[in-house]
Structures are given as C-alpha cells and as structure tokens.
Amino acid sequence: MIDTRHIGHKFTPFESIVEAGRVRLFCQAIGETAAIHFDARAARTAGYPNILAPLTFPAAIAMDNPSPRCVIDLLGIDIAWILHSEERYDYLGPICVGDRITTGIEIINIYAKKNGALQFVVTALEMHNALGQPVCKVRRSFAVRRPSGLAA
Amino acid sequence: MSQLSFESVREGDQLPELKLPPITRLQLALYCGGSGDHNPIHVDTDFARRAGMKDVFAHGMLSMAFMGRLVTSVTPQSRVKSLSVRFVAITWVADEITVTGRVANVDRKERTLTLELACVNQKGETTLAGQAVLSFS
Numbered sequence: 001m002i003d004t005r006h007i008g009h010k011f012t013p014f015e016s017i018v019e020a021g022r023v024r025l026f027c028q029a030i031g032e033t034a035a036i037h038f039d040a041r042a043a044r045t046a047g048y049p050n051i052l053a054p055l056t057f058p059a060a061i062a063m064d065n066p067s068p069r070c071v072i073d074l075l076g077i078d079i080a081w082i083l084h085s086e087e088r089y090d091y092l093g094p095i096c097v098g099d100r101i102t103t104g105i106e107i108i109n110i111y112a113k114k115n116g117a118l119q120f121v122v123t124a125l126e127m128h129n130a131l132g133q134p135v136c137k138v139r140r141s142f143a144v145r146r147p148s149g150l151a152a
Numbered sequence: 153m154s155q156l157s158f159e160s161v162r163e164g165d166q167l168p169e170l171k172l173p174p175i176t177r178l179q180l181a182l183y184c185g186g187s188g189d190h191n192p193i194h195v196d197t198d199f200a201r202r203a204g205m206k207d208v209f210a211h212g213m214l215s216m217a218f219m220g221r222l223v224t225s226v227t228p229q230s231r232v233k234s235l236s237v238r239f240v241a242i243t244w245v246a247d248e249i250t251v252t253g254r255v256a257n258v259d260r261k262e263r264t265l266t267l268e269l270a271c272v273n274q275k276g277e278t279t280l281a282g283q284a285v286l287s288f289s
Contacts, residue, residue, distance in 0.1 A: 029217075031221065055224060
C-alpha cells in the first residue's frame with residue numbers, strides 16, 4: 001500500500017521558460033494549426049502578449065520539473081503501473097512564449113478502491129508567472145494498477 | 153468554423169465533431185517530445201508488453217489536447233475558464249478518435265456556458281469524458 005503520510009507533501013517549486021520551439025512541437029503532436037500558437041504577430045493581433053500556449057500545454061510545463069517523476073519516486077511507485085485517471089485545469093491567465101513559470105506541486109490525496117487493488121494519488125499544481133500572478137491550477141489524479149508492496 | 157455566440161446559444165446545442173486520423177506511433181513519439189512525458193509505455197512496445205499491455209497506447213493527455221482543440225475551434229481560448237476530464241478507457245495506437253461536444257448549461261446571469269465533451273473511439277466507446285466552462289462576461 002502507498003504510505004498515506006505523504007498526503008500534504010509539497011515539493012520544491014521549479015521554474016521553466018515557455019519556449020516557442022516547444023510550443024510548436026507540442027502543437028505538431030496534437031494537430032493544432034491555429035496561427036496564434038506559431039506566430040507572434042497573429043497572437044498579438046488576437047490580444048495576447050506573445051505566442052499562446054494551447055489549453056493543455058501546462059502538462060508540458062509540469063514535465064519541465066528537473067525531477068519529473070518526483071511524485072512516484074517519493075511514493076515508491078513503478079511508472080509501468082500507473083494510469084492517468086483525471087486531469088483538471090483552471091485557467092487564471094494566459095501562458096505565452098517567453099513566460100517564466102514557477103510550478104509548485106503538492107500531494108493532496110492518496111486513497112484505495114476495490115480493497116486496495118487499485119490506489120489513487122491526487123496532486124495539485126499551481127503555476128505562477130514572473131509577476132507572481134497565478135496562471136493555471138492543475139489537479140491530476142492517477143491510478144496505480146499494482147501498488148508496490150503487493151505481490152505481483 | 154463558426155464561433156459560439158452567447159446570445160444565440162441554447163442548451164443541448166451540438167458542437168461540430170472533431171474527427172482525428174488514426175493514432176500513429178510517430179504521433180506518440182512527437183507527443184513524448186512535445187509534452188516531455190517520456191513514459192516508455194507510450195512508445196516502447198517491449199516495455200508495454202512487460203507491463204501487461206497488448207501494445208503501446210496513447211497518452212491520456214493527447215486525447216485531452218484533442219478536446220482542447222474542439223473547444224478552441226468554437227471560442228477564443230481566453231474565454232475558457234476550466235477544462236477537466238476523466239480518462240475512461242485506454243486509447244490504443246491505430247485507434248480513431250472523434251471528439252464530440254454539446255452545450256450542457258447556459259447561465260444567463262453569470263454569462264457562462266458549460267460544455268460536455270467526449271472522446272469516442274471507432275467502436276463507439278467513450279475514452280474520455282470532459283467538461284469545459286466558458287465565460288462571456
């Protein structure tokens with residue numbers, strides 16, 4: 001079973017810069033072609049300060065963590081056994097190319113279903129820009145198909 | 153694509169569908185690079201089989217990104233206040249996903265819309281169930 005004493009654990013926040021090339025590759029992968037995600041002039045015409053990151057780009061920012069597997073490492077979970085269960089974004093401001101984003105992560109819940117055969121870990125991420133303004137709150141939950149400590 | 157107008161929108165209105173081509177291994181590799189999510193279960197068949205899967209499968213977040221594309225095809229991104237999903241079923245490589253949406257709620261006082269969204273595979277099975285809230289104030 002995953003140790004529930006980690007509920008409330010906060011990781012050291014990390015910083016990352018939103019890069020145009022990364023946004024372009026992300027858009028290529030998801031099939032997004034709108035000009036505001038590629039062209040600074042088109043983004044400014046639409047009222048954004050620079051090239052706009054797409055709605056789910058915070059997932060990419062979260063992976064800029066120098067220890068991208070910090071949660072599962074702390075909990076001792078093997079990446080082979082996790083499945084994404086839920087994801088929520090609350091948008092508080094635009095995220096644009098050039099923004100320096102600080103991301104804090106907290107483990108907010110760990111619980112079991114089906115008599116412990118399936119366990120869930122819920123994390124909350126808060127992203128702020130260089131002005132200290134919140135831009136996105138993320139809540140994500142993943143399921144562990146075979147929690148460590150249980151027989152295979 | 154025509155944009156949602158708060159004045160004329162009605163509860164129950166359907167959004168135009170977004171039909172995606174079959175998921176390819178190349179797309180999963182590109183999403184690994186673009187998202188930074190390098191979990192090998194999405195690109196390495198040997199690894200996926202060792203984890204008890206029949207083949208590699210798509211990042212759930214790739215399908216959520218498709219949902220985001222449907223939303224921003226009908227409204228400017230600045231109107232989107234939240235996007236949330238439950239991952240219901242695995243999307244396998246070669247699956248063909250269609251994103252659907254309907255207007256579930258219109259709040260005339262707060263000037264918000266709630267969209268109900270789904271990703272459905274070629275067998276008609278729901279793979280993601282989602283919701284977006286738009287603000288027109």
